[in-house]
Amino acid sequence: MSDSWKLVLPCTRAEAEAIDVEDEALAMLEPPPVLMTSERVADDDGAWQLEAFFDAEPDAMTVAAIRALVPGAAALDIEPEYIPDQDWLTLSQQGLEPVHAGRFYVHTENNRGDVPDGAKAFRIEASTAFGTGQHDTTSGCLMTLDRLKLSGRHFGNILDLGTGTGLLAFAAMHLWPAARATASDIDPRAIEVVRENAAVNAVRLGRGPGALSLAAAPGLEHRLLRTRGPYDLVLANILAGPLIDLAPAIADALAPGGVLVLAGLLERQRAGVARAYRRQGLRVAGRIHGEWPTLRLVKRRAAHRRSHRRRATQTGATADFGSW
Known part of the structure; x- marks a missing residue:
């Protein structure tokens, strides 16, 4: 377990889907953050959010690179949040649900749930x-x-x-x-x-x-x-x-x-x-x-x-x- 940091920025669904994980500014970050997008309000395309998890306090360049991913939040005064004594990768997985696609069932260590009959299960951690x-x-x-x-x-x-x-x-x-x-x-x-x-x-x-x-x-x-x-x-x-x-x-x-x-x-x-x-x-x-x-x-x-x-x-x- 280690200290971690999280930055949460509101965005629209369109902004979330337009995020380019191969962005040059992101590629320069070391270590890279874990990014997640999700709905804040169900079935509301204007109420999504971007969460960025860091295993150390992000510097100004890192925060700016994350902010640039969602232009709609550029003017908002939102700073990274310190999360003491947490595993940042586990945090990033808490919202993940198992996926059942065809005969395959994909889960993480923390969300295995009940594997459907006849399904082939794979454990794949967020990374x-x-x-x-x-x-x-x-x-x-x-x-x-x-x-x-x-x-x-x-x-x-x-x-x-x-x-x-x-x-x-x-x-x-x-x-x-x-x-x-x-x-x-x-x-x-x-x-x-x-x-x-x-x-x-x-x-x-x-x-x-x-x-x-x-x-x-x-x-x-x-x-x-x-x-x-x-x-x-x-x-x-x-x-x-x-x-x-x-x-x-x-x-x-x-x-x-x-x-x-x-x-x-x-x-x-x-x-x-x-x-x-x-x-x-x-x-x-x-x-x-x-x-x-x-x-x-x-x-x-x-x-x-x-x-x-x-x-x-x-x-x-x-x-x-x-x-x-």
Whole structure:
């Protein structure tokens, strides 16, 4: 246990959903705060809040970076609150409820609850990486994986790109236990989180069938990622901008007939993301609707794919690619 600090800023739902966790000012903070957004008043889009938890007293630059995330609170005189003798990570998890998506049930150590009959439970703690299952993007990917299994699809070589906490890779390995699986993230800290979560959830790490290999890399710029391809299932729960930038590299890494699951995009960004992948020879085969849709695409088995590579993706990398 240790002392901690918390900053609570009122905001609107639109401001909460517009928060960019890859913001350059946030990336400069060390250690990074844990951020949570939630409703203050149920079903009131104007009554949301941003909570930032710190394990030390934040300096003026840190407070300013957090305030900049919600412009509507810029003029409010709200200062960080000292919370004595508390575990800041546990505090950040107190409002989290277990998530039941498809056949998967995701919980933290403090909120396991009753696991539904027939559900596969994963314990994923809140951390500096995303992917706990709480966000619609992650639960949408879990439901898409469940539907792929129900449809009779089989996969033998799986990539979770921008893995965050490893949850999607774990879920795919549960559904196709004989597959080779790879998980990567641009942030080396996320890879350490995946290692910890793999141990907690009895997921085997390694190079062979039924094991998960890990790599810290931007995009697909890592020897391991290149040599283990092509993949017949790629999961990419990132953000719309990086998804578009990485379209040529991801398409190249996907086997003909392979399935690509995309998330991290808003509904208003869906058409642009889908268009970027159609240009690379993929077609949209299904989606989960909502404010944060999940797209399922299939790479055509025989298609003349025109090159639409943007300058930032000539090597398959993009500067702002990271965890979701």
